[in-house]
Amino acid sequence: xxxxxxxxxxxxxxxxxxxxxxxxxxxxxxxxxxxxxxxxxxxxxxxxxxxxxxxxxxxxxxxxxxxxxxxxxxxxxxxxxxxxxxxxxxxxxxxxxxxxxxxxxxxxxxxxxxx
Numbered sequence: 258x259x260x261x262x263x264x265x266x267x268x269x270x271x272x273x274x275x276x277x278x279x280x281x282x283x284x285x286x287x288x289x290x291x292x293x294x295x296x297x298x299x300x301x302x303x304x305x306x307x308x309x310x311x312x313x314x315x316x317x318x319x320x321x322x323x324x325x326x327x328x329x330x331x332x333x334x335x336x337x338x339x340x341x342x343x344x345x346x347x348x349x350x351x352x353x354x355x356x357x358x359x360x361x362x363x364x365x366x367x368x369x370x371x372x
Contacts, residue, residue, distance in 0.1 A: 262299045262307040263331065264292050269350050272315025281321035284313045316354045318347035 270284040288311030300307040310328050313321035320343050329339040 260305060261331070262296075262303060262305050264296060264299075264307065264309045265312065265328075266292065266309070267312040267314070267346075269314055269316055269353070272317030272319055272354075277315060277317075277319055278321075281313050281315060281319065282323075285311050285321055285324055288313070312346065314346050314350045316350060318351040318354075320347055 266288050268284050268288060270280055272280075289309050292309040296307040296309050299305075308331060310331060311324050312328060313324045315321075325339060325343055328334070328342070329336075334342070
């Protein structure tokens with residue numbers, strides 16, 4: 258069989274306003290490193306190609322292009338499907354960040370003020 262083993266990890270690092278591209282690249286590389294032993298083990302055990310695909314989207318909804326391109330290449334996605342995935346994933350990251358922020362603000366409002 259020519260099937261591959263895919264290890265897909267979705268990560269959503271904090272998306273500050275400075276050095277965003279570098280932090281996305283760092284998150285991508287950390288995931289590659291994190292799963293390397295597992296990738297090798299699975300490849301040897303099953304005698305198949307094993308690939309790590311880190312999907313990196315910042316908390317502010319910025320997708321790391323290299324991770325999206327790798328996913329599209331491995332899964333043979335059409336351009337339109339890749340764009341749809343990216344829009345939905347970045348939207349989900351933004352919604353999640355908004356929920357976290359909103360919860361934080363609500364909790365702050367409930368705290369008694371110290372005067």
